[in-house]
Amino acid sequence: MTKANLNWVVLGPGAIGGLIAGALLEHGQSVSVLPRKNRTREINWQVTHKQFKADYSAPVITQLLAENTVFVIAVKAFDVIQALQRITTLRGFNKAMPIIISHNGMVELPEPLKELNLHPLVTTHGAVRSRNENADLCIEHRGAGRSWLEVDPAVRNQPTDFDPGLVLQQAFPPLTLEQDLSQRRWLKFVINCVINPLTAVHQCANGELLKGSWQAQVYSLVAEAVAVANSQNVSLTTEECYKEVLLVAKETALNHSSMLQDIQQQRRTEIQQLTGYLINAGKTAGVATPTHQQLLNEFQQRYSG
Numbered sequence: 538m539t540k541a542n543l544n545w546v547v548l549g550p551g552a553i554g555g556l557i558a559g560a561l562l563e564h565g566q567s568v569s570v571l572p573r574k575n576r577t578r579e580i581n582w583q584v585t586h587k588q589f590k591a592d593y594s595a596p597v598i599t600q601l602l603a604e605n606t607v608f609v610i611a612v613k614a615f616d617v618i619q620a621l622q623r624i625t626t627l628r629g630f631n632k633a634m635p636i637i638i639s640h641n642g643m644v645e646l647p648e649p650l651k652e653l654n655l656h657p658l659v660t661t662h663g664a665v666r667s668r669n670e671n672a673d674l675c676i677e678h679r680g681a682g683r684s685w686l687e688v689d690p691a692v693r694n695q696p697t698d699f700d701p702g703l704v705l706q707q708a709f710p711p712l713t714l715e716q717d718l719s720q721r722r723w724l725k726f727v728i729n730c731v732i733n734p735l736t737a738v739h740q741c742a743n744g745e746l747l748k749g750s751w752q753a754q755v756y757s758l759v760a761e762a763v764a765v766a767n768s769q770n771v772s773l774t775t776e777e778c779y780k781e782v783l784l785v786a787k788e789t790a791l792n793h794s795s796m797l798q799d800i801q802q803q804r805r806t807e808i809q810q811l812t813g814y815l816i817n818a819g820k821t822a823g824v825a826t827p828t829h830q831q832l833l834n835e836f837q838q839r840y841s842g
């Protein structure tokens with residue numbers, strides 16, 4: 538079997554999904570897409586990164602899924618359950634098919650969906666989507682980040698050339714394969730609970746948060762979020778998370794966070810799956826989160842919800 542024998546189906550695709558789908562095509566993979574509405578036979582999209590510009594096209598999946606299908610789902614947290622339910626209804630779907638899933642925020646999955654072959658992907662890439670007359674989707678890759686993918690232990694111990702994790706690692710670097718991503722997911726959650734609502738409320742690019750005037754609030758948000766993580770037996774420290782927040786803000790300095798993009802384009806935001814989830818988890822565990830509550834209040838005053 539060669540690398541091209543994997544059949545990738547990218548659900549969406551949006552900013553992150555389109556970036557990954559383009560990278561897989563560059564790597565010679567077979568890619569189909571599953572948009573929310575199947576209005577056309579194919580989707581055309583464009584990715585720009587600094588001077589680099591590439592046009593891509595992939596068919597919309599309509600036929601029976603091939604046995605060696607690998608899904609990539611990169612949707613907003615509030616769309617995750619519906620997206621997973623949708624792929625389970627596709628003709629030829631079986632529960633062993635790997636599903637690489639990337640989203641910010643925390644989502645409680647119903648029991649049947651937990652049985653799927655899910656591989657969480659955490660990414661700090663920054664991408665903005667729009668559309669123009671030449672392409673259904675234009676993705677500006679504003680921040681080249683890093684990614685981590687949860688894989689089965691066998692893949693790490695006995696890698697093979699046609700393993701989806703390894704193919705993605707080559708196609709979409711830098712990507713680290715890990716056996717248990719729970720700590721990494723919490724770290725990313727902390728980062729998003731700080732960068733996303735702050736940049737949304739203050740309508741600024743991520744890099745603005747590097748300025749000295751923000752540091753007291755940023756540090757306080759990190760410390761409270763880490764206290765909640767610790768209450769869930771996730772061992773993170775405030776110092777390491779604070780450093781990571783600043784590193785991600787630097788790496789994606791020109792990017793508008795996905796939450797700010799949602800505000801700008803009048804779309805639903807992930808505030809409830811981020812700050813809302815954190816405050817509730819804190820309440821349940823008896824951990825106070827006043828700085829996040831204050832930020833949520835500002836967010837709600839400004840955007841009424």
Ligand SMILES: NC(=O)C1=CN([C@@H]2O[C@H](COP(=O)(O)OP(=O)(O)OC[C@H]3O[C@@H](n4cnc5c(N)ncnc54)[C@H](OP(=O)(O)O)[C@@H]3O)[C@@H](O)[C@H]2O)C=CC1
Nearest residue numbers: 549551552553572573611612613616620640641663664795
């Ligand atoms: N953009 C960024 O820089 C980053 C984003 N993230 C996170 O990654 C996740 C994805 O973000 P992003 O790529 O920006 O989001 P986008 O909104 O750009 O992309 C999501 C796409 O999935 C589509 N979609 C949603 N539900 C379905 C469904 N059931 N069937 C088919 N298509 C569906 C959406 O359609 P529609 O347009 O109709 O809603 C949209 O096209 C989010 O959790 C985000 O917070 C993480 C790191 C950086």
Ligand SMILES: CC(C)(CO)C(=O)C(=O)O
Nearest residue numbers: 661663732789792794795
């Ligand atoms: C990494 C970061 C902060 C990039 O903007 C992101 O995850 C987001 O915008 O949702």
